[in-house]
Amino acid sequence: AQSVTQLDSQVPVFEEAPVELRCNYSSSVSVYLFWYVQYPNQGLQLLLKYLSGSTLVKGINGFEAEFNKSQTSFHLRKPSVHISDTAEYFCAVETDSWGKLQFGAGTQVVVTP
Amino acid sequence: DGGITQSPKYLFRKEGQNVTLSCEQNLNHDAMYWYRQDPGQGLRLIYYSQIVNDFQKGDIAEGYSVSREKKESFPLTVTSAQKNPTAFYLCASSIDSSGISGELFFGEGSRLTVL
Numbered sequence: 001a002q003s004v005t006q007l008d009s010q011v012p013v014f015e016e017a018p019v020e021l022r023c024n025y026s027s028s029v030s031v032y033l034f035w036y037v038q039y040p041n042q043g044l045q046l047l048l049k050y051l052s053g054s055t056l057v058k059g060i061n062g063f064e065a066e067f068n069k070s071q072t073s074f075h076l077r078k079p080s081v082h083i084s085d086t087a088e089y090f091c092a093v094e095t096d097s098w099g100k101l102q103f104g105a106g107t108q109v110v111v112t113p
Numbered sequence: 114d115g116g117i118t119q120s121p122k123y124l125f126r127k128e129g130q131n132v133t134l135s136c137e138q139n140l141n142h143d144a145m146y147w148y149r150q151d152p153g154q155g156l157r158l159i160y161y162s163q164i165v166n167d168f169q170k171g172d173i174a175e176g177y178s179v180s181r182e183k184k185e186s187f188p189l190t191v192t193s194a195q196k197n198p199t200a201f202y203l204c205a206s207s208i209d210s211s212g213i214s215g216e217l218f219f220g221e222g223s224r225l226t227v228l
Contacts, residue, residue, distance in 0.1 A: 009153065034216070043117075043203055043219030044156075090155060100171070101217065103148075103155040 006104035021076040023091030034092040117220035136204035145187035150201040
């Protein structure tokens with residue numbers, strides 16, 4: 001069974017500063033990795049995904065993530081955040097159980113001026 | 114526009130009552146899912162369905178029931194047997210049942226509060 005650990009429950013950041021959200025997973029098999037974003041009282045929206053190929057994945061809204069197989073990590077980064085990036089971010093892993101994602105506990109990002 | 118519609122957005126229930134949350138999608142997706150979200154716990158899978166008239170239990174199915182009589186619809190009933198039903202419920206769908214990487218598309222959620 002796989003598990004997903006998001007190492008920070010909350011990340012405060014100033015506007016225009018960079019941000020990194022950390023995600024580690026445990027799995028002995030090939031994985032597919034996702035980052036989702038959730039704005040208050042809304043559903044989740046896909047930011048980016050890693051299925052195969054290049055380990056650096058670019059997503060929407062200027063986010064990118066790097067898959068590191070040896071460290072079993074999939075950290076999310078953005079070089080310069082905006083106030084509108086204030087949201088909760090979820091890392092998720094899918095292995096051989098098609099369509100069944102295991103989600104991390106989430107990281108709340110709070111961007112202040 | 115194509116998407117997933119959940120209703121109601123907010124629901125209050127007295128203890129001992131069953132409630133049904135609606136989920137409808139017009140994306141022509143084969144697979145549908147119900148997740149429960151609690152603060153600090155991420156999303157936990159309740160039930161999922163890969164095709165019409167078939168569904169499987171997820172990680173926390175006790176106290177819940179579902180049906181999948183139509184491709185577009187996947188209602189969730191929270192029964193009185195669910196001991197702690199107050200939560201945010203999210204419905205999702207993915208494009209097909211043929212294989213890898215079902216990117217999930219989510220509805221806007223239903224917030225259930227038990228009084």
